[in-house]
Amino acid sequence: MIKATQQQTKKHNSQLVLETIYYRGKLSRADVARATQLTRTTVSNVVAELMARGLVEEVGPGTSGGGKTPILVSVASSSHHLVGVEVAGDEMRGAVLNLRGEIIRTAAFPISSRSGHEALALVYQLLDQLVAACGRPLLGIGIGTPGLVDTERGLVRRAVNLDWDDLPLGDLLKARYQMPVYLANDSQAAALAEYTFGGWQPDQNLIVIKVGQGIGAGIILEGRLFQGDGSSAGEIGHMVVVEDGEPCRCGHRGCLETVASVRAMLERAATLAHDAPQSPLAGLTPQVVSLARLQQSLEAGDEVAQQVVAEAGHYLGRAAACLVSALNVRQILLAGPVDCLGQPLLDVIQRELRRHALSPLAEEARLAFGRAGPDAVILGASALLLTRELGLSLTPLS
């Protein structure tokens, strides 16, 4: 605790006013003064400054409380754009968004098996296209990528699929596009998206388990993304859950990803269907089985699909039990493309969670699918950029 200097106070007041206008919508300057407990003069000065920066605009008259009709101010949503990007296992996707996190346009490229410099070139290509498409001053770029990502240093420490090792992606993009760039792990970005745009309760602890080609968790504690000492909190995909199990791309054996990622589920489905001629999945190679087919088979009551879900759910439930035991967080969300498997998958995870963690903790845990949708990582990376660049707290937008 130290007392604020004058300069810190000024910055604090500016962020406080912007945050109030950002999260509460249309307000008069008097409303802002009441909400922030700042004087009207201070608020007027700060609003003038924010208007000069183009972040706030006057949007018309409010209702008079008896005296002069006040003029309402609001965030100038379209005054600036920002770019959000998701580097996924198979695809690179991006969007241009406005200051409210509303998506204006999107673009995507398949990654195929490109990695290293080729994958980086694809990031440039995607960003070139999106940046060129922006009609407004750009606030910056937010990126969610798999692997170990050091947000503070803008460094991708390790992304096995992409063959990126200590890649200074933040600095490379800042130099190329001359604007602020923020990086986060994709699961952490998904958690930011759920917290900001998912309509969950404010100030809630939240764990998001993202299951796609990889598996990771994003952890929101006391209204902030918790990243740990090396920015890599939530790296649960490489916890070993099967002793001497299948080899994993990380060098160990039996990691959670080897038994519960989308790839693992589809491979398991192809293997099991090989000996189950009655299954709708019979005869399909792992390359051809898709999540959509697995879902259809599951809905048709296929035993192979049920077993695949039961097995993956078992391990995901154990991972959830580990997180719940460690953190005693009640709201657990499952995110990523596996949401198409629906309630049957949630039910298995919930059951296994209850079998593997102390009863009171497990019973209080509420498991649900995320609500931020397929653009979650893009939205979360944008939320990271918005909050860091504008100095806003991370707050749910409902």
Added chain:
Amino acid sequence: MIKATQQQTKKHNSQLVLETIYYRGKLSRADVARATQLTRTTVSNVVAELMARGLVEEVGPGTSGGGKTPILVSVASSSHHLVGVEVAGDEMRGAVLNLRGEIIRTAAFPISSRSGHEALALVYQLLDQLVAACGRPLLGIGIGTPGLVDTERGLVRRAVNLDWDDLPLGDLLKARYQMPVYLANDSQAAALAEYTFGGWQPDQNLIVIKVGQGIGAGIILEGRLFQGDGSSAGEIGHMVVVEDGEPCRCGHRGCLETVASVRAMLERAATLAHDAPQSPLAGLTPQVVSLARLQQSLEAGDEVAQQVVAEAGHYLGRAAACLVSALNVRQILLAGPVDCLGQPLLDVIQRELRRHALSPLAEEARLAFGRAGPDAVILGASALLLTRELGLSLTPLS
């Protein structure tokens, strides 16, 4: 973010001044003003108030910077006492401490197999004795107890060994002793003790895995004890680590406590020694094998003891891997009576941690024994009381 009211500011200033004096030792009022950036007048007023409350005292002249010789102030360590209690698996221990957390006197009773009302009566007996022994006004009582403890409500939600269910221990003790009472889980208290008194770096994330009759973790994140939604973060002793393993007192099977608690280790030693006539542990019943004997056998190179340590260490390493994967915290401490098993136990845990978590995270993790010693839980419960009651931040005392 809201602007502080005048009353909040006054309270904040008072806490700020007390904290500065508490953590920096002897200071002049001018030193305090410089450190806090408050005006000299404000500091003088606040110090006068703290002196009136008996928390701060003048301790003599400082060195003059040219003008008037300043008078130094310091926390009046012996002006108040506090009582800290540990409810352990087999023993109830307590101490009277001064405001610096220095132990003045101790008392202990064996719990034997007492539980329910009998165990509660023992708490009263211990506290009656300690409170009566205090020669100073008492600041309050801090208690560390196993099980699920709701610190905010002063409630022991569940302590299986003691047969306490939703016991309002805080309210009972407040009513009986007419003073503030703070409760925490024993592993969480141990973590508070390590952070405050262990001489670790300030502002460091810290995970303390406490292994005694039970197993639990205490988690310090960003300088604060993280307790989760129900105060029970760190309840790792009941994560299931052996599918269909031995029954656990919690109702599940194969919990970490069934394979890595002190009790589990001693039972395992007795079982293995049964078939190993050359072992120094041969012929001993689980009741007679002690940690001290296990340690002696380990030092003598006994294979039974080595196997016991290897097996328990394997599971503790997996639990550590789970915590490191979830939280990416680098400093992991092992606390509790198992510290007598020394480096061989740490080595196994470290190896298993590396085998079960993603390499960069596991390799950065530093595993060590705690330094707060056998009174850790008492010290931690006292730190909880001190910080909560005086409004101090949790800060390492070196």
